[in-house]
Amino acid sequence: MSIERNPDRPRIDAREKVLGKAQFAADRPVPGLLHAMTVPAAIAKGDITAIDVERAAGVPGVVRVFTWRDFADIRETPATRGGGGDKPGYQPMKRPSVRHRGEPVALVVAETLEAAIEGAEAVSVRYRPSSFTASREQPGAEREPVTVDHRAGDAPAAFAAATSKLDVTYLHPQQHHNPIEMISTTAAFVDGKIVVMEGTQNSAAFKFGIAGMLGQDPQSFESSSPYVGGGFGQKNQLQQQSALVVRAAMLLKRPVKLVMPRSQLFHTATYRPLSRHRVQVGAGADGKFEAVLYDIEQQNSRFDQFGAAAGEHVSRMYATPNWRSTNQRVRVDVQAPAHQRAPQEHPSSYATECAYDELAYALGVDPLELRVRNDTQHDPITGKPFTSRNLAECLRRGAARFGWDRRKKEPGSMRTRDGMLVGFGVGAGAYKASMSPAVAKLRVNADGSSRLAITGHEFGQGMRSAVAAELINVLDIDPNRLEIALGDTSVAPQHITVGSWGCASSAPAARAAAELLRSKLVELVGAGRAKGPVASAIARARRPFLEVEVSQAGLEQPATVFQRLNSGMPAPVGPEYKQFTAFSWIAHFAEVHVEPSTCRVRVPRVVSVCDCGRVLNHRTAQNQVRGGVVWAFGAALRESAEIDARFGRILNNDLADYVLPVNADIGEIDVELLDVPDTNLNISGAKGIGEVAMVGATAAIVNAVYHATGKRVRHVPIRIEDLL
Amino acid sequence: MRQFTYTRARTTAEAVTAFGRAGREARYIAGGTSLYDLMKLGVERPLHLIDIADLDEMRHVDTAGERLVFGAGALMADVAENPVVRRDYPMLSESLSKAASQQLRNMATVGGNLLQRTRCPYFRHGAGGIYPCNKREPGSGCAAIGGLDRGQAVLGTSSACTAVSPGDWPVALTALDAVVELTGPAGPRSLPIADFYLLPGSTPDREFAMLPGEIITGIAVPKTAAGRRSTYHKIRDRESYAFALTSAAVALTIDGGRIRKAHVAIGGVGTRPWRARQTEVLLEGRPPTREAALAAAHAAFAGARPGKENAFKLELGARTIADAVVIAAERKV
Amino acid sequence: MTDRSNDETIGITRRETLHGGAVASLALATPPAPAAAQLPAPARLPAHAREFGLQLATSINGEPVSVAIDARSSLLDVLREGLGLTGAKKGCDHGQCGACTVHLDGRRVASCLTLAAKADGREIVTIEGIADGETLHPMQQAFIDHDALQCGYCTPGQIMAAIACVKEGHASSREEIREYMSGNICRCGAYVGIVAAIEQASTKMRRA
Structure with a gap:
């Protein structure tokens, strides 16, 4: 089926955005609005023995101070997490207890924001702390059974028999989405209904989920989220604050708005959990994969179902006759992790694409050639064809745009005129087409x-x-x-x-x-x-x-x-269909410069070539890829939650200390989209691009750091002290 | 944030008088980038704010005399861009332009910047019973010791506090022997910058040698020919808009290919802006090569006491100094 | 500030100016009280807040504005919550992201770390004030042309910073633009487009 290609067109809502007229949740005018502020728990686990609200209630302008007693009847339902599993998740402020650091323990509502903040500071909470576990290395970490998630052939046997073997372990830290729009919830009364305005990727959860939690008819609720100030997966469910704000508004019969401060969001919103990846690769001397054993261990909360299975896309990347991927959750006393851009695909591509790079160097095979050599048109797990797979084309075109042929084989052998160590790296990725x-x-x-x-x-x-x-x-x-x-x-x-x-x-x-x-x-x-x-x-x-x-x-x-x-329930399909398996594909090439003395790493340019099916808007799609590369840069060289396990608390819970990439960090990012429609999938010929954009790019940067320095750092972010 | 009164002063004398009447729970506020931030964090809880940003008498920048004189109320952005400062004292200009962002440099003053408080996260994010901190609540203990200490100081620490002095500008001023001009209830006085910053010792809550009610009115920097061969070199976790992991302010006088006189101060590593006297002595008479500089630079860390995760600052700090020496030496006079 | 005393002496003679909580400018000797001083007492502020409240007289996007504020308020909160100017955004509330950038007397500042009281008698320009009717500012147009945004949340702050960046003379090279735009975080990662947009707009702004 042939379908027209889209010409270059501007982003259709760019005008509203450059005028500052796009109204995000907290921007929307609501008459008679009250302002709320949460009081975060000052312990990591334990019981609340007393809450003194008297002083807070006496703060001029404070209308009411809510505690767990006001919210005890809120129900935890499967909808609480927006469909993130079959367990109900956890709703704070239902009981006089604390299950993780920083969860709300009181909600102060006032006539002004200033009064709400002062009131929140004036709430005095007494606790009976209990012992807790904040890290997978501490006693009390609960290891769930290991689960096999993807399998083909007999990987352990094939690995044992392989001529070349690699066995490496990579670590990925906890990361936080940090969309620049802080999460805010406003509950207002319009035409006899309660309208919940929260920046969300899942407005249905705010109609059906809130209703379920509050024991109300969903038809009493609407949810409106016309613009979201960045989501990246953090805004795909009800937040810890959502039902509390709605209930407060219902009790007060007045609209209420809460903009949760960034420092609190680090402890209430979701995040990408810490994970450990063991990759064992058995290969022939020519670099053809014979077996891959991939085992991931991922930290989780005590109460959430966020899956740890990371084999979905990595098992489809290359012709791997024998594959086995397993996952294991380790539960500790923290808030729930969940999906963050390329949730499993980013960490798993980081670990495997770096491991394959190690294999390539060990075998003396060009890392690009290793990937092309292992290309396949069939899904190794199901045996079905891919509906469209142009990964080899992405790799070849990317190599040409990048000038991969200028790469010298030996690590540490390339320099700029002013003495910087130069490294070239490649990484590839895929993301399910659902x-x-x-x-x-x-x-x-x-x-x-x-x-x-x-x-x-x-x-x-x-x-x-x-x-x-x-x-x-x-x-x-x-x-x-x-x-x-x-x-x-x-x-x-x-x-x-x-x-x-x-x-x-x-x-x-x-x-x-x-x-x-x-x-x-x-x-x-x-x-x-x-x-x-x-x-x-x-x-x-x-x-x-x-x-x-x-x-x-x-x-x-x-x-x-x-x-x-x-009824507001998730209903996705893919990537496995009756006749085929469907993924988007991407290849990334990165050049890094490493300062020889103080070992600062810069990434002056990245080339990315993507097969995302038909391109619906070239500007927005290319922008997605550039954004994914910036995210991958952040993961490779900048971002990590620093958790002080003595307190169970994230130490760097602001945008000064949680190091996000700034403009000066980012060089040129050259993007090509193959624009090959996949009309087997849908009448628009479209696959996804926002997630695949990031997959494999961190590996490209990390592999380039190795090529520049000869140092193989098996954790991210790579920092100066790792290279000194 | 509790409620406070806000008063705008038009003269220094008014401000000092107002402070005297308001008592200990008053604070002067200039740009407010540090104070207002700490008020939002519950670390500072003043009852009275006396705004001194509009004191015309403190806005001047005078580069004509024997000393560079900066009114305390001059904005960081303006001093960074001052043509004489840029040409003759690139170290001073760079120490300002590499700090914060242009938005904050348009708000913050060069006097107020001397009083910026530490970025130690246990100090900033621990109010309300979250983390103990001897600086915030004397006697409560130090959570950074035995904690995540990658960012903490390695020089000048005590068993009560390891918090890093955060500034860049104060480091450059320390290298050039600046003098801090103050006025207060007892009248005006001057203090060499070396005496302005206090070591934490057992009283980390006392950071500055200022008396109650005193205001910084200006900063004077003795002119030196070494200013032109100077740089402020700053290494951080990202390319811009971040505090220093390590930094070095270096100014050199070079004669016949050898360093005659060196001014070296370092940041990101000390509990106060740190003058590297031993490094200066070792540099003198040596060629300004990276190798020679590195050997001398290591001496700056002779007395360092690293913790668990910040030992890298010793090597990184030395290399930062060495690179700064090379950059400064290559500057045209 | 409106609550200027008529005292002709320097220093505070009325104890209540500090202890009673009302605000006082101490500029008592010379300058006459501005026009705003004659405005009626704060109307929009709840009664309890008046004690610690101020009357802010300023110009926003060329229009004179007088508004009662809580002394604790940031300029950002007054713009957004008090005046309905929601173009400037709150992304961190601590001067760490740049989403709240506005121009104060022609300079870009972080409005979240600016006490609103400090804006008294000064000129504020926000994203709402830079287009000329239906005609976009060259920087706004350049942001569209180079798709220098995704979600659009940081965009008003980026554009206000970018205009200032050009006017300051800090847009002479990509490297300089990157450095002087580093106070504005774009989590979507549209930095390449932002730099390209500023390059385009700076040429047009110089010609204008």
């Missing part, structure tokens, strides 16, 4: 204006631009007069937008709606007169408007999937 059901309601008016209400959330990836592209292509509508309503349960059913399935689900729905509207027009006026800009044709037909609604399921999904969609 889809979820979506509903699109499209109305095109004869006056040229149009409105699309659709399932999906916009958090910077360019969701609005992606769905707009399909309307422009099929209907030739005026993008300047197109209103797109999304991230709002009152305009269309909403589904969690994560896992890189957002645009690949919503764009097909938009396209289907556009095609349906076009065919309705043909019915109305005949094929000849239905051509050209659709609004003019509607006007010629003397109709004020045409309106359609479509429900678009993901590939192979039955119609019953819409029951899940309409």
Whole structure:
């Protein structure tokens, strides 16, 4: 099936954003708003023996101080975590106890923000602390059984028989998403309903999940999240604060807003947990993989179900006849980790792509050649073909753009004119191509204006631009007069937008709606007169408007999937389908410069070539890849939560001490998108890009550091002291 | 944050008088980038703020006389960009432009920057019973000792405190023997910068040799020909907008290919801005090569007492000094 | 500040200026009280806050504004919560991210670390004030042209910082732009586009 390519187009909501008019959750005006502030627990575990709220209640402007007694009847339901597992998760402030450092123990609501803060500081809590475990190395860490997640052939036997063997262990630290929009919750009363405004990738959870927690009818709630100030997975569920703020507003019968401070978010919001990766590779002398044994151990909270299985994409990267990946959770007394951009794919690609690099050097095979040599068109786990896999093409084109042929083999053998050590590194990645059901309601008016209400959330990836592209292509509508309503349960059913399935689900729905509207027009006026800009044709037909609604399921999904969609439950499909397995693919090449004396590492340029299916908007898609590379840079060289296990607390809980990449850190990032439509998957030919963008890029940088210095550092971030 | 009164002073005398009447729970505020931040963190809890940012008498930058004179209220951004400072004292300019961000440099004053408090996370993030800290709550103990100490000081520490002195500008001023001009209830006085910063000892809550109610009015730097061959070299965890892991302020006089006089102070490693006198002595008479400089630089850390994770600062600090010597020596006079 | 005393002596003669909690400017000797001093008592502030409250008289985006504030308020909170100017964003509240950047008397500052009281008598420009009607500022247009944003949350701060960066003369090279834009964190990682946008806009701004 052939499909048109998208020309270069600007991001459709960029104008609102550069004008400062895009309204994020905490920006939205609400008359009579009260301000809330949380009191974080000052212990890591134990009981609350007394809470003295008298002084806080006496602070001028404080309206009420809430404690666990006010929230004891809030229910922990599976929806609490937005579908993140079958256990209910954990809701603080239900009981007089503390399960992790920094969870809210009181909520102060006041007429002004200043009074709420002063009130929160004035709450006095007495605790009976109990012993706790803050790290997997401490006594009390609870190891769950090891689980095999992906298997092919007999990996242990094949590994034992292999001629060349590698056995290495890589460590990945705890990382925090830190979207620049701090998580805020506002509960307001509109037309007899409670509208929850929180920047979220999962507005449905705020209709159905909140209702479940508060024992209310979901129809009493709507959730609106039209712009999200960065999510990266941290905003894909109800937050610890969400139900508390809604309940407080209900009790006070006034709207309440809480903007949780950054320092508290480090202890209440989710994060990428610490993980340890053992990679054993058995290979022939030519570098062809014979067996891979990959074992991951991942830290978790006591009460959450965030999975540790990391074999999904790494088992599909290369032709590996014998594969076994296992995972194990280690539970300690911390808040729940969850998905952070390329949740398992980033750490697992870091560990394996670095290990393969070690193998390449050990065998004297060019690391690029090693990857090409192990290319495959079949999924080693299921034996099915990949629906589209252009990884080798990504590697070849990337190598050419990068100038990989200028690489000298020996580590430490390249220098700049001013004496910097130069390293070249390569890393490759993949991310599942999934889809979820979506509903699109499209109305095109004869006056040229149009409105699309659709399932999906916009958090910077360019969701609005992606769905707009399909309307422009099929209907030739005026993008300047197109209103797109999304991230709002009152305009269309909403589904969690994560896992890189957002645009690949919503764009097909938009396209289907556009095609349906076009065919309705043909019915109305005949094929000849239905051509050209659709609004003019509607006007010629003397109709004020045409309106359609479509429900678009993901590939192979039955119609019953819409029951899940309409009740706010996650319903994704992929990457394994009946006929094939589907992934997006990417290759990254990094050049690093290492200062020989003080060992500062710089990354002046990265080249990334991606196979993400059909490109819906070139600017937003390329931007996603650049952003993924910046994230990978942060992981390789900057970011780590520093946890003082004596306190069970993150020491660097602000943006000065949790080191994010700044502008001066980032050099040139050259991106090519192959733009090969995959119409086996969906009518838009789209796979995901936001997650695959990051996968493999940290390895490219780390491998380049090895090539520059000859030092193989098996943890990230690599810091000066690792290279001195 | 508890409520406070806010008063804007127009003259130094007004400010001092106001402080005297307000009592111990008053604070002067200039740019506020440090104080207001610490108030939000609950570390500082003043009842009265006396704003001294608008004192015209403290805004001047005078480079014409025998000494460079900076009014305490001059903004960091302005002093960093001063053409004479940039040309003749790149070390001073760089120590300012490599600090914080341009937004903060547009707010913070060069006087207030001398009083910036430590970035020790146990100090900053521990109010309200989270972490003990002898600096914040005398006698409560030090959580950094035995804790995560990668960022802590290796020089000038005590059993009560290992917090690093955070500044860049104070390090450069220390290298050039600056004098801090003060005024207060007892009238004006001057203090060599070496005497301005106190070692923690058993009283880490006392950081500055200032008397209650005193205001920094200005900073004077004796002019030296070494200023042109100078640099402030700063190594940090990212390329910009970060505090120093290690830094070195170096100014050199070079004669016939050999160092005649060296000014060396280091940051990121000490509990106060640290003058590296022994390194200066060892550099004198030596060529400004990296090798010679490195040997001399190690002497700066002779008395260092590293903890668990910050021993790397000894080597990194020495290399930072050595690189700074080479950079300074290559500067055109 | 409005609560200027008419005292002609230097120093504080009314104990209540400090202990009663009202605010006093001590600029008593010479300058006459500004026009704002004649404005009525704070109306928008809850009664309890008045004791420690101030009346802020300033200019925002060219318009004179008088507003009652809590002495503790940051300029950012007054803009956002008091005046509904939500373009400036809160990303850290500690001067560590740059999302709150506005211009104060023509300089870029972190409004979260600026006591609102300090803005009295000064000129504030926010993201809402830089376009000329429907015509975007060249920096805004450049951010669209180079897709120098993703989620858009840090964007107002980036643009305000970028305009100042050019006006300061710190946009002469990519390296200099990167350094002088490092006070604005973009977690989405749109730095390459931001640098390109500033390069484009600086040429146009110099021509204008």
